[in-house]
Amino acid sequence: KAGVTQTPRYLIKTRGQQVTLSCSPISGHRSVSWYQQTPGQGLQFLFEYFSETQRNKGNFPGRFSGRQFSNSRSEMNVSTLELGDSALYLCASSVTTPSELYEQYFGPGTRLTVT
């Protein structure tokens, strides 16, 4: 079974621009979560989507948004990029039902550099 895929793997953007990252979950996984990883803050939860609905959101500004499509693929968007947005953005997918506790499997990540 193929793992989580993320595109692009590397991205360089200029401050003020916007960026869209894409994630395809493991086949059969309907939950997709996004995380930001930086050396200083570690791994931080951005948001989670299930059946095209955002169920939970972390403590990030509104410049960070996302969506999920009917095939469970997900995108996240960051508008008005700041230097501090430089990070590894990780997507994780999981099998989940409302009564299950779940395991999350990470994709390879997108390395975003803002200059």
Place this chain on the structure above:
Amino acid sequence: QKEVEQNSGPLSVPEGAIASLNCTYSDRVSQSFFWYRQYSGKSPELIMSIYSNGDKEDGRFTAQLNKASQYVSLLIRDSQPSDSATYLCAAGDYSGGGADGLTFGKGTHLIIQP
């Protein structure tokens, strides 16, 4: 504010010995606990999950959970140089409307010395 605390290390262990990694969590409602391994420049890889008090063994790995003490540990037996990595502890909970995102510790850097 949910927090997961880990000793950042580095933790240096001789090859063949047992490596013991620990973490504590602040949120008593956390129900699920995970250990991830992350090699430099790579993404986290799930190696163990544990939901109930006690021990859970998988090959050379044993996860231990003590909810009363809010403490999770990972033991790696017969440590190999390939086990050298950063180990991330994560806690999650189910809030009824959907599972919350995982809260991660900042990781323990483990070095296995040949």
